Amino acid sequence: MTQSVSLTINGRPREDHVEPRLLLVHYLREVAGLTGTHIACDTSQCGACTVLIDGEAVKSCSVFTVQAAGKDVTTIEGLAQEGTLHPVQQAFWNEHGLQCGFCTPGFIMAAAYLLKQNPSPTDAEIERGLEGNLCRCTGYENIKKAVRSASQAMNGGTAETSANLVGSAAAPVEG
Protein backbone atom coordinates (compact mmCIF):
# COMPACT_ATOMS: atom_id res chain seq x y z
CA MET A 1 0.00 0.00 0.00
CA THR A 2 1.57 3.27 -1.10
CA GLN A 3 1.00 6.79 0.13
CA SER A 4 1.46 10.09 -1.60
CA VAL A 5 4.42 12.12 -0.35
CA SER A 6 5.18 15.71 -1.29
CA LEU A 7 8.50 17.19 -0.32
CA THR A 8 11.19 19.49 -1.64
CA ILE A 9 14.57 18.11 -2.60
CA ASN A 10 17.37 20.58 -3.29
CA GLY A 11 14.83 23.32 -3.90
CA ARG A 12 12.66 21.31 -6.29
CA PRO A 13 9.25 20.15 -5.12
CA ARG A 14 8.24 16.61 -6.02
CA GLU A 15 5.49 14.17 -5.30
CA ASP A 16 5.75 10.39 -5.33
CA HIS A 17 3.80 7.40 -4.17
CA VAL A 18 5.85 5.35 -1.75
CA GLU A 19 5.42 2.55 0.74
CA PRO A 20 5.53 3.92 4.31
CA ARG A 21 8.48 1.63 5.05
CA LEU A 22 10.63 3.16 2.31
CA LEU A 23 13.59 4.77 4.06
CA LEU A 24 14.53 8.28 3.02
CA VAL A 25 17.97 7.15 1.85
CA HIS A 26 16.43 4.55 -0.48
CA TYR A 27 13.91 7.10 -1.73
CA LEU A 28 16.64 9.61 -2.52
CA ARG A 29 18.79 7.06 -4.32
CA GLU A 30 16.25 4.85 -6.04
CA VAL A 31 13.23 7.07 -6.62
CA ALA A 32 14.75 10.54 -6.93
CA GLY A 33 17.93 9.17 -8.59
CA LEU A 34 20.25 11.12 -6.28
CA THR A 35 22.98 8.59 -5.58
CA GLY A 36 25.39 11.02 -3.91
CA THR A 37 23.89 10.06 -0.54
CA HIS A 38 25.64 6.83 0.37
CA ILE A 39 24.60 3.75 2.32
CA ALA A 40 27.25 2.06 4.40
CA CYS A 41 26.62 0.75 7.91
CA ASP A 42 22.84 0.67 7.48
CA THR A 43 22.50 0.86 11.28
CA SER A 44 22.60 4.64 11.84
CA GLN A 45 26.17 4.70 13.09
CA CYS A 46 28.41 5.77 10.21
CA GLY A 47 26.75 8.95 8.95
CA ALA A 48 27.48 8.26 5.24
CA CYS A 49 23.79 8.88 4.53
CA THR A 50 23.68 12.31 6.23
CA VAL A 51 21.36 14.84 4.57
CA LEU A 52 19.74 18.02 5.83
CA ILE A 53 16.03 18.16 6.65
CA ASP A 54 14.87 21.75 7.05
CA GLY A 55 18.55 22.65 7.38
CA GLU A 56 19.36 20.13 10.11
CA ALA A 57 21.66 17.15 9.67
CA VAL A 58 20.01 13.74 10.02
CA LYS A 59 20.86 10.19 9.03
CA SER A 60 18.57 9.35 6.13
CA CYS A 61 18.84 5.60 6.86
CA SER A 62 16.90 6.27 10.07
CA VAL A 63 14.04 8.33 8.67
CA PHE A 64 11.05 7.01 6.73
CA THR A 65 10.26 8.99 3.60
CA VAL A 66 6.72 9.60 4.86
CA GLN A 67 8.15 11.34 7.94
CA ALA A 68 9.88 13.82 5.64
CA ALA A 69 6.65 14.76 3.84
CA GLY A 70 6.22 18.52 3.70
CA LYS A 71 9.89 19.13 4.46
CA ASP A 72 12.85 20.57 2.69
CA VAL A 73 15.58 18.00 2.06
CA THR A 74 19.09 18.96 0.98
CA THR A 75 21.47 16.32 -0.33
CA ILE A 76 25.10 16.60 -1.37
CA GLU A 77 23.85 17.31 -4.92
CA GLY A 78 22.12 20.44 -3.64
CA LEU A 79 25.07 22.11 -1.93
CA ALA A 80 26.80 23.64 -4.95
CA GLN A 81 25.11 26.79 -6.22
CA GLU A 82 25.12 27.54 -9.95
CA GLY A 83 28.23 25.51 -10.61
CA THR A 84 30.20 26.91 -7.66
CA LEU A 85 31.10 24.39 -5.02
CA HIS A 86 29.93 25.04 -1.45
CA PRO A 87 32.88 26.27 0.66
CA VAL A 88 32.91 22.94 2.52
CA GLN A 89 33.09 21.00 -0.74
CA GLN A 90 35.83 23.32 -1.94
CA ALA A 91 37.78 22.87 1.28
CA PHE A 92 37.54 19.05 1.09
CA TRP A 93 38.92 19.34 -2.46
CA ASN A 94 41.72 21.74 -1.49
CA GLU A 95 42.78 19.86 1.64
CA HIS A 96 42.14 16.41 0.19
CA GLY A 97 39.75 15.67 3.03
CA LEU A 98 39.20 12.12 1.87
CA GLN A 99 40.92 8.91 1.00
CA CYS A 100 38.58 6.48 -0.75
CA GLY A 101 35.84 9.11 -0.76
CA PHE A 102 32.93 6.88 0.20
CA CYS A 103 32.14 8.66 3.47
CA THR A 104 32.76 12.11 1.96
CA PRO A 105 29.19 13.18 1.10
CA GLY A 106 28.08 12.43 4.66
CA PHE A 107 31.06 14.23 6.17
CA ILE A 108 30.48 17.27 3.97
CA MET A 109 26.80 17.47 4.94
CA ALA A 110 27.62 17.04 8.64
CA ALA A 111 30.39 19.64 8.38
CA ALA A 112 28.15 22.12 6.54
CA TYR A 113 25.60 21.75 9.36
CA LEU A 114 28.31 22.10 12.02
CA LEU A 115 29.63 25.33 10.48
CA LYS A 116 26.15 26.78 10.22
CA GLN A 117 25.67 26.20 13.96
CA ASN A 118 29.18 27.18 14.92
CA PRO A 119 31.04 29.20 12.26
CA SER A 120 34.41 29.06 14.07
CA PRO A 121 34.68 25.71 15.80
CA THR A 122 37.75 24.72 17.81
CA ASP A 123 39.47 21.44 16.93
CA ALA A 124 37.65 19.77 19.82
CA GLU A 125 34.33 21.16 18.57
CA ILE A 126 35.05 19.86 15.07
CA GLU A 127 35.72 16.41 16.50
CA ARG A 128 32.53 16.52 18.58
CA GLY A 129 30.55 17.95 15.66
CA LEU A 130 31.55 15.09 13.39
CA GLU A 131 31.22 12.32 15.98
CA GLY A 132 28.32 10.82 14.03
CA ASN A 133 30.43 10.19 10.94
CA LEU A 134 32.98 7.44 10.42
CA CYS A 135 35.83 7.29 7.91
CA ARG A 136 37.02 3.70 7.64
CA CYS A 137 40.17 4.85 5.84
CA THR A 138 40.71 6.83 9.09
CA GLY A 139 41.50 9.97 7.12
CA TYR A 140 40.35 12.19 9.94
CA GLU A 141 43.27 14.62 10.03
CA ASN A 142 42.64 15.96 6.54
CA ILE A 143 38.91 16.02 7.19
CA LYS A 144 39.51 18.25 10.22
CA LYS A 145 41.90 20.37 8.15
CA ALA A 146 39.20 20.77 5.52
CA VAL A 147 36.62 21.88 8.08
CA ARG A 148 39.04 24.41 9.56
CA SER A 149 39.81 25.71 6.08
CA ALA A 150 36.10 25.92 5.18
CA SER A 151 35.46 27.81 8.40
CA GLN A 152 38.13 30.37 7.48
CA ALA A 153 36.80 30.71 3.95
CA MET A 154 33.22 31.18 5.16
CA ASN A 155 34.33 33.78 7.69
CA GLY A 156 35.75 35.98 4.96
CA GLY A 157 39.15 34.37 4.53
CA THR A 158 40.22 33.14 1.14
CA ALA A 159 40.31 29.58 -0.02
CA GLU A 160 41.73 28.60 -3.37
CA THR A 161 39.07 27.80 -5.90
CA SER A 162 39.14 24.60 -7.85
CA ALA A 163 39.77 26.62 -10.99
CA ASN A 164 42.95 28.01 -9.44
CA LEU A 165 44.04 24.56 -8.40
CA VAL A 166 43.44 23.09 -11.82
CA GLY A 167 45.21 26.09 -13.34
CA SER A 168 48.22 25.79 -11.11
CA ALA A 169 48.46 22.06 -11.70
CA ALA A 170 48.52 22.69 -15.43
CA ALA A 171 51.07 25.48 -15.17
CA PRO A 172 54.72 24.71 -15.70
CA VAL A 173 56.54 23.77 -12.54
CA GLU A 174 58.97 26.43 -11.42
CA GLY A 175 62.65 25.70 -11.34
Added chain:
Amino acid sequence: MITAAFEYARPGSVDEAQSLLTKYGDDAKVIAGGQSLIPLMRLRLSQPTALVDIQGIHGLKEVRRDNGSVEIGALVRHVDIQRNATLREALPILVEMANDVGDNQVRNLGTIGGVIAHGDAAGDYNALALMLDAEIVTNKRRHKASDFFRDIFTTALEHDEVVTAVRFPVSTGRFAYTKFRRRLYDWAIAGVAVQETGSSWRVGYVNLARTPRRGASVERALAGGASAADAAAESGSDIDPTGDVRATAEYKRHLAQVLTARTLEKATMAA
Protein backbone atom coordinates in the same frame (compact mmCIF):
# COMPACT_ATOMS: atom_id res chain seq x y z
CA MET B 1 17.33 -4.74 6.59
CA ILE B 2 14.04 -3.45 5.17
CA THR B 3 11.42 -3.14 7.89
CA ALA B 4 8.18 -5.11 7.91
CA ALA B 5 5.33 -3.30 6.17
CA PHE B 6 3.14 -0.97 8.23
CA GLU B 7 0.42 1.60 7.87
CA TYR B 8 1.30 5.21 8.57
CA ALA B 9 -0.77 8.12 9.83
CA ARG B 10 0.06 11.62 10.99
CA PRO B 11 -2.63 12.86 13.40
CA GLY B 12 -3.10 16.57 14.12
CA SER B 13 -4.08 16.21 17.76
CA VAL B 14 -3.54 13.95 20.74
CA ASP B 15 -7.20 12.86 20.59
CA GLU B 16 -6.80 11.88 16.97
CA ALA B 17 -3.62 9.98 17.85
CA GLN B 18 -5.51 8.07 20.52
CA SER B 19 -8.34 7.09 18.17
CA LEU B 20 -5.83 5.96 15.55
CA LEU B 21 -4.07 3.81 18.15
CA THR B 22 -7.44 2.33 19.12
CA LYS B 23 -8.29 1.70 15.48
CA TYR B 24 -4.97 0.06 14.64
CA GLY B 25 -4.90 -2.03 17.82
CA ASP B 26 -2.19 -3.49 20.02
CA ASP B 27 0.51 -3.73 17.37
CA ALA B 28 0.51 -0.02 16.52
CA LYS B 29 3.30 2.21 17.81
CA VAL B 30 3.68 5.93 18.30
CA ILE B 31 6.66 7.38 16.45
CA ALA B 32 8.28 10.75 17.15
CA GLY B 33 11.93 11.10 16.14
CA GLY B 34 12.25 7.38 15.53
CA GLN B 35 15.91 7.22 16.50
CA SER B 36 15.40 4.19 18.73
CA LEU B 37 12.36 2.69 17.04
CA ILE B 38 13.56 2.73 13.43
CA PRO B 39 16.85 0.89 14.14
CA LEU B 40 14.85 -1.75 16.06
CA MET B 41 12.39 -2.05 13.16
CA ARG B 42 15.28 -2.40 10.74
CA LEU B 43 16.57 -5.34 12.77
CA ARG B 44 12.97 -6.62 12.82
CA LEU B 45 13.15 -6.75 16.60
CA SER B 46 10.08 -4.54 16.43
CA GLN B 47 7.40 -5.08 13.79
CA PRO B 48 4.56 -2.64 14.40
CA THR B 49 1.66 -2.96 11.97
CA ALA B 50 1.02 0.78 12.09
CA LEU B 51 2.96 3.90 13.03
CA VAL B 52 1.18 6.93 14.42
CA ASP B 53 3.53 9.85 13.77
CA ILE B 54 2.92 12.57 16.35
CA GLN B 55 5.41 15.11 14.91
CA GLY B 56 2.64 17.44 13.73
CA ILE B 57 0.74 17.73 17.02
CA HIS B 58 0.84 21.26 18.38
CA GLY B 59 1.63 22.05 21.98
CA LEU B 60 4.10 19.22 22.57
CA LYS B 61 7.25 21.22 21.89
CA GLU B 62 7.20 23.68 24.77
CA VAL B 63 9.30 23.93 27.91
CA ARG B 64 7.44 25.67 30.75
CA ARG B 65 8.60 26.49 34.24
CA ASP B 66 5.92 27.00 36.86
CA ASN B 67 6.23 27.02 40.65
CA GLY B 68 8.69 24.31 41.50
CA SER B 69 8.42 22.32 38.27
CA VAL B 70 9.61 22.38 34.74
CA GLU B 71 7.38 20.69 32.17
CA ILE B 72 9.00 19.50 28.97
CA GLY B 73 6.80 18.65 25.98
CA ALA B 74 7.18 15.15 24.58
CA LEU B 75 8.40 16.41 21.18
CA VAL B 76 11.22 18.49 22.65
CA ARG B 77 14.32 17.08 20.97
CA HIS B 78 17.76 16.53 22.46
CA VAL B 79 19.05 19.51 20.45
CA ASP B 80 16.23 21.68 21.84
CA ILE B 81 17.21 20.67 25.38
CA GLN B 82 20.84 21.56 24.62
CA ARG B 83 19.81 25.08 23.55
CA ASN B 84 17.04 25.80 26.05
CA ALA B 85 17.75 28.67 28.43
CA THR B 86 14.97 27.70 30.89
CA LEU B 87 16.36 24.19 31.24
CA ARG B 88 19.89 25.46 31.64
CA GLU B 89 18.61 27.36 34.70
CA ALA B 90 16.03 24.95 36.07
CA LEU B 91 17.42 21.52 35.24
CA PRO B 92 21.03 21.82 34.09
CA ILE B 93 21.77 18.11 34.58
CA LEU B 94 19.30 17.33 31.78
CA VAL B 95 21.17 19.69 29.44
CA GLU B 96 24.42 17.94 30.32
CA MET B 97 22.82 14.57 29.54
CA ALA B 98 21.44 15.88 26.22
CA ASN B 99 24.90 17.01 25.15
CA ASP B 100 26.05 13.40 25.30
CA VAL B 101 23.12 11.63 23.63
CA GLY B 102 24.10 10.02 20.32
CA ASP B 103 25.50 12.52 17.82
CA ASN B 104 24.28 15.71 16.11
CA GLN B 105 22.20 13.78 13.60
CA VAL B 106 20.47 11.74 16.33
CA ARG B 107 19.99 14.78 18.59
CA ASN B 108 18.28 16.62 15.73
CA LEU B 109 15.50 14.01 15.63
CA GLY B 110 15.30 12.14 18.94
CA THR B 111 12.84 13.45 21.55
CA ILE B 112 12.54 13.27 25.33
CA GLY B 113 9.06 11.74 25.02
CA GLY B 114 10.51 9.05 22.79
CA VAL B 115 13.22 8.19 25.31
CA ILE B 116 10.66 7.93 28.11
CA ALA B 117 8.09 5.90 26.14
CA HIS B 118 10.78 3.57 24.80
CA GLY B 119 11.62 2.74 28.41
CA ASP B 120 15.18 1.67 27.71
CA ALA B 121 17.32 1.27 30.83
CA ALA B 122 20.09 2.83 28.73
CA GLY B 123 18.03 5.98 28.12
CA ASP B 124 19.87 8.63 30.15
CA TYR B 125 16.76 10.72 30.89
CA ASN B 126 14.89 7.73 32.34
CA ALA B 127 17.27 7.37 35.28
CA LEU B 128 17.00 11.11 35.88
CA ALA B 129 13.19 11.00 35.81
CA LEU B 130 13.28 8.16 38.32
CA MET B 131 15.77 9.68 40.76
CA LEU B 132 14.11 13.12 40.73
CA ASP B 133 10.56 11.73 41.10
CA ALA B 134 9.48 13.20 37.77
CA GLU B 135 5.95 12.76 36.47
CA ILE B 136 5.18 11.35 33.04
CA VAL B 137 2.13 13.12 31.65
CA THR B 138 0.02 11.28 29.06
CA ASN B 139 -3.33 11.77 27.35
CA LYS B 140 -4.87 9.61 30.10
CA ARG B 141 -3.08 10.22 33.39
CA ARG B 142 0.02 11.29 35.23
CA HIS B 143 2.43 8.51 36.09
CA LYS B 144 5.00 8.72 38.82
CA ALA B 145 8.34 7.77 37.34
CA SER B 146 8.72 5.27 40.20
CA ASP B 147 5.67 3.35 38.87
CA PHE B 148 6.43 3.84 35.19
CA PHE B 149 9.48 1.77 34.26
CA ARG B 150 8.30 -1.79 34.79
CA ASP B 151 10.76 -4.10 33.05
CA ILE B 152 13.11 -4.24 30.08
CA PHE B 153 11.64 -1.89 27.40
CA THR B 154 8.37 -2.13 29.31
CA THR B 155 6.52 0.85 30.78
CA ALA B 156 3.14 1.43 32.38
CA LEU B 157 1.81 2.91 29.10
CA GLU B 158 -1.32 1.35 27.65
CA HIS B 159 -1.42 0.78 23.93
CA ASP B 160 -3.55 3.88 23.24
CA GLU B 161 -1.62 6.09 25.62
CA VAL B 162 0.58 8.91 24.32
CA VAL B 163 3.27 10.62 26.40
CA THR B 164 2.64 14.37 26.12
CA ALA B 165 5.13 15.80 28.62
CA VAL B 166 7.57 15.05 31.40
CA ARG B 167 7.48 17.15 34.59
CA PHE B 168 10.65 17.44 36.61
CA PRO B 169 11.09 19.29 39.88
CA VAL B 170 13.29 22.34 39.35
CA SER B 171 16.74 21.12 40.43
CA THR B 172 19.38 23.78 40.76
CA GLY B 173 21.71 22.12 43.28
CA ARG B 174 25.08 20.63 42.53
CA PHE B 175 25.06 17.78 40.03
CA ALA B 176 27.18 15.59 37.78
CA TYR B 177 26.61 12.89 35.21
CA THR B 178 29.14 10.32 34.08
CA LYS B 179 28.40 8.36 30.94
CA PHE B 180 30.92 5.57 30.55
CA ARG B 181 31.29 4.34 26.96
CA ARG B 182 33.90 3.27 24.46
CA ARG B 183 32.88 5.59 21.63
CA LEU B 184 31.37 9.08 21.83
CA TYR B 185 28.05 8.28 20.19
CA ASP B 186 27.43 5.02 22.05
CA TRP B 187 24.88 4.30 24.73
CA ALA B 188 26.30 4.21 28.23
CA ILE B 189 27.87 0.90 29.23
CA ALA B 190 27.16 2.33 32.67
CA GLY B 191 25.92 5.78 33.66
CA VAL B 192 25.74 7.48 37.04
CA ALA B 193 23.83 10.71 37.74
CA VAL B 194 23.91 12.62 41.02
CA GLN B 195 21.87 15.67 41.95
CA GLU B 196 21.79 17.63 45.17
CA THR B 197 18.23 18.50 46.20
CA GLY B 198 17.99 20.62 49.32
CA SER B 199 20.29 19.03 51.84
CA SER B 200 20.22 15.53 50.36
CA TRP B 201 21.53 13.76 47.28
CA ARG B 202 19.70 11.80 44.62
CA VAL B 203 21.50 9.10 42.65
CA GLY B 204 20.42 7.40 39.42
CA TYR B 205 21.83 4.50 37.42
CA VAL B 206 21.73 4.14 33.63
CA ASN B 207 21.94 0.71 32.00
CA LEU B 208 22.81 -1.13 35.19
CA ALA B 209 19.64 -3.24 35.43
CA ARG B 210 16.67 -4.17 33.25
CA THR B 211 15.17 -0.77 34.10
CA PRO B 212 16.67 2.54 35.19
CA ARG B 213 17.50 2.38 38.90
CA ARG B 214 17.58 4.82 41.76
CA GLY B 215 20.60 4.64 44.03
CA ALA B 216 18.52 4.45 47.20
CA SER B 217 21.18 2.69 49.30
CA VAL B 218 23.84 5.14 48.21
CA GLU B 219 21.47 8.04 48.99
CA ARG B 220 20.85 6.64 52.50
CA ALA B 221 24.55 6.26 53.16
CA LEU B 222 25.17 9.86 52.06
CA ALA B 223 22.32 11.10 54.25
CA GLY B 224 23.98 9.26 57.14
CA GLY B 225 27.18 11.20 56.57
CA ALA B 226 29.18 8.61 54.61
CA SER B 227 32.02 9.77 52.37
CA ALA B 228 31.62 9.50 48.58
CA ALA B 229 33.78 6.38 48.53
CA ASP B 230 31.93 4.71 51.40
CA ALA B 231 28.52 5.57 49.95
CA ALA B 232 29.62 4.30 46.53
CA ALA B 233 30.41 0.94 48.11
CA GLU B 234 26.64 0.54 48.65
CA SER B 235 25.92 0.81 44.90
CA GLY B 236 25.87 -2.97 44.51
CA SER B 237 22.49 -3.19 46.28
CA ASP B 238 20.94 -0.60 43.95
CA ILE B 239 21.74 -2.26 40.64
CA ASP B 240 21.32 -5.61 38.94
CA PRO B 241 23.43 -5.61 35.78
CA THR B 242 23.65 -8.45 33.29
CA GLY B 243 26.67 -9.19 31.14
CA ASP B 244 26.60 -8.43 27.44
CA VAL B 245 29.05 -8.13 24.54
CA ARG B 246 30.46 -4.91 25.96
CA ALA B 247 31.04 -5.81 29.59
CA THR B 248 30.50 -8.59 32.12
CA ALA B 249 28.09 -8.09 35.02
CA GLU B 250 31.03 -8.12 37.41
CA TYR B 251 32.79 -5.36 35.49
CA LYS B 252 29.61 -3.28 35.43
CA ARG B 253 29.33 -3.61 39.21
CA HIS B 254 32.90 -2.43 39.50
CA LEU B 255 32.14 0.47 37.16
CA ALA B 256 29.06 1.45 39.16
CA GLN B 257 31.05 1.74 42.36
CA VAL B 258 33.99 3.60 40.86
CA LEU B 259 31.79 5.93 38.83
CA THR B 260 29.49 6.67 41.78
CA ALA B 261 32.45 7.84 43.86
CA ARG B 262 33.90 9.86 40.98
CA THR B 263 30.60 11.43 40.04
CA LEU B 264 29.88 12.48 43.62
CA GLU B 265 33.36 13.95 43.91
CA LYS B 266 32.92 15.78 40.60
CA ALA B 267 29.61 17.26 41.76
CA THR B 268 30.93 18.42 45.10
CA MET B 269 34.15 19.82 43.67
CA ALA B 270 32.30 21.72 40.94
CA ALA B 271 30.68 24.04 43.46
